[in-house]
Amino acid sequence: MITLNSVSVSFELPNGDRRPVLENVSMNVDRSEMTYLIGPTGSGKSTILRLLYMDLLPDDGVAEIGDYRSDLIETNEIPYLRRSIGVVFQDFQLLPDRSAYDNVAFALYATGKKQKEVRSRTLKALARVGLSHKRSNYPHELSGGEQQRVVIARAIANDPWVLLADEPTGNLDPVVADEIQELLLGLHRQGMTLLMATHDYRLVKEFPARTLALMNGQIVEIDPATL
Amino acid sequence: MLVPYSVREGLANFRRAKFAAFASTSAITVALILIGVFAVVGYEAQEVTSMLREQAGEMEVFIQDDASEREQDALHARIETMPGVARTDYISHQEAAEIFRREFGEEAALFEDPTFLPASVKVWVEPPYANPDSMAALSRSFGQWQNVDEVVFNRDLLARVARNRRIVLFVGAALGAIVLLTAVFLVANTIRLTIYARRLLIRTMKLVGATDAFVRRPFLVEGILQGTIGGAIAAAAVWGGYRLFMQQMNQPVEPWEVQLSLVGGLIGAGILLGWLGSYFAARRFIQSVELH
Numbered sequence: 031m032i033t034l035n036s037v038s039v040s041f042e043l044p045n046g047d048r049r050p051v052l053e054n055v056s057m058n059v060d061r062s063e064m065t066y067l068i069g070p071t072g073s074g075k076s077t078i079l080r081l082l083y084m085d086l087l088p089d090d091g092v093a094e095i096g097d098y099r100s101d102l103i104e105t106n107e108i109p110y111l112r113r114s115i116g117v118v119f120q121d122f123q124l125l126p127d128r129s130a131y132d133n134v135a136f137a138l139y140a141t142g143k144k145q146k147e148v149r150s151r152t153l154k155a156l157a158r159v160g161l162s163h164k165r166s167n168y169p170h171e172l173s174g175g176e177q178q179r180v181v182i183a184r185a186i187a188n189d190p191w192v193l194l195a196d197e198p199t200g201n202l203d204p205v206v207a208d209e210i211q212e213l214l215l216g217l218h219r220q221g222m223t224l225l226m227a228t229h230d231y232r233l234v235k236e237f238p239a240r241t242l243a244l245m246n247g248q249i250v251e252i253d254p255a256t257l
Numbered sequence: 258m259l260v261p262y263s264v265r266e267g268l269a270n271f272r273r274a275k276f277a278a279f280a281s282t283s284a285i286t287v288a289l290i291l292i293g294v295f296a297v298v299g300y301e302a303q304e305v306t307s308m309l310r311e312q313a314g315e316m317e318v319f320i321q322d323d324a325s326e327r328e329q330d331a332l333h334a335r336i337e338t339m340p341g342v343a344r345t346d347y348i349s350h351q352e353a354a355e356i357f358r359r360e361f362g363e364e365a366a367l368f369e370d371p372t373f374l375p376a377s378v379k380v381w382v383e384p385p386y387a388n389p390d391s392m393a394a395l396s397r398s399f400g401q402w403q404n405v406d407e408v409v410f411n412r413d414l415l416a417r418v419a420r421n422r423r424i425v426l427f428v429g430a431a432l433g434a435i436v437l438l439t440a441v442f443l444v445a446n447t448i449r450l451t452i453y454a455r456r457l458l459i460r461t462m463k464l465v466g467a468t469d470a471f472v473r474r475p476f477l478v479e480g481i482l483q484g485t486i487g488g489a490i491a492a493a494a495v496w497g498g499y500r501l502f503m504q505q506m507n508q509p510v511e512p513w514e515v516q517l518s519l520v521g522g523l524i525g526a527g528i529l530l531g532w533l534g535s536y537f538a539a540r541r542f543i544q545s546v547e548l549h
Contacts, residue, residue, distance in 0.1 A: 112463075112465065127273045127274075140465050
C-alpha cells in the first residue's frame, strides 16, 4: 500500500524564498495496482516518487510505502526500505564498466546477498526482461531499450512488491517505449504494484490504467480516455 | 560474504578506474616522499643537536689535592650514580699533565711539576640535562660534597646550544606542520576528485538499498591498497635516496632499526593516508549524492 496523507513539500530557492511543489496532497495506491502519475515537467511527479523512496521527506504530512512511514523512519532504515522496492529512471544510470549481468548482480551484492543467490536471481531477472542472451554485453553495446531492460532487471532482481518508475520511456523512441511499457505491464500482471510517472499521454491512452494527474500542486484522478 | 565482496570490489575498482587509482597513488607517493625526506632531515638534525648537547653538557669536577685514593674512588662512584649523569671519566694528576702537554706542546715544559694539575672527574650529562639550569643545579650539588675543590662547565656554550636548539625545534615543527598539511590536503583532494568521478556508483548502490557502511567499504579497500603501494614506492625512494646521499657524502648510515622504522613508518603512513582520505571523501559523497 502506498499513501500520501496531506503531504506538502517546498524547495528553497537561491534567494532564500521557498517554492511550494506539493501542497496538502493525498493519494493512495493499493497493492498490485497499476497507476500512472501524469503532469507536465516540473509539476512534482518526481518529487512524489522521491518521497516514496525517501530521498526526500515532506515538510508536512506523511508518506507511507509498505511498512515504512516518513514520520517514523530512522535514517539507518532507509536502505532496507529501498531493498523492498524497485526504482527505474529515464536516464538508465548503468555502470558503464560492467556487463549487463554485473550491473544486475552488483545491486544484489550491495544488499548483502550471497554469491550463489546473486547468480540465480540475476539470471532470473535478466530472463524476465528478455535479455539472457546479452548478459555479457556492456551498456555501450546495448540499445537504449535494452539498457532500460537491464535497469528494470536490476530493479526487480530483489523481488520488490512495488516498482516506482520515473519516466521510464522518456529517452526512448515510440516503438521501443511500447516494448518497455509491455514489459512493465507484464510485471504488473504477475502481481507487482506499479506507480509510473510519465508525461507521455500517448502511452497512457494506449495502455490505460488508473491515472492521477498533478495540477497546480494538487492530485486529481482522471479518465485516461479524456487525455 | 560481505567482506570478500568489498575486497573484490575494491580491487576491481582499482583495475577499472586506472587513472583515478594512478592519480591517488601518485598523490600519496609524492606526499609521503615529502614527509619521508622531512623525517630523515629532521632525524639527522636531531642527532646532530644531541651530539652538540652532549658535547656542551660536559662538566669537570676537580678533586681536592689532599683526598686519598679511596676517597677519590668513592667520589667518582658517587658522581656516576647521580641522576642525569650519562658517563664519567676519572683523570688522574698524571693524565691531566699528559693532556696539558698534548694541548700546550713545548710550552708545557715550563711547568716542571707534573702533579701541579689536580685530579678530576669529567662528567657528561644526558641530553635533557644539558641546559644551563640543570647543569648549574648539578654543579651546586657536586660543589657541596666532601673532597670536591671546584666544579666547572661552559655556561655560555650551553646557553647558545639551548637557544639554537629551540630555534631549530620551532622551525622544524613549523616546516613539519606545513609539509604534513600539504601532504594531507593533496591526498584528500585527489581522492575526493576520484570518488566524485564515481558518484554514479555511489548513487546506484544507495538506490538499491546498500547501507552507507557497505557503500564505503570498497572505497576503503581501494584507499588502503593505494596507500600501501604509494607508501612502498615512497619508502623505496626515500630509503634509496638517503643511502645514496650518505654514500656520496662519505657518512655512515643510521642503524638498521632506524632504516626499518623509516620504511615501515612510510608504508604505515601510506595506509593511514589512503584509509583516512577514502573514508572522509566517501562519507561526504555518500551523504551528499542525490538519487533522482
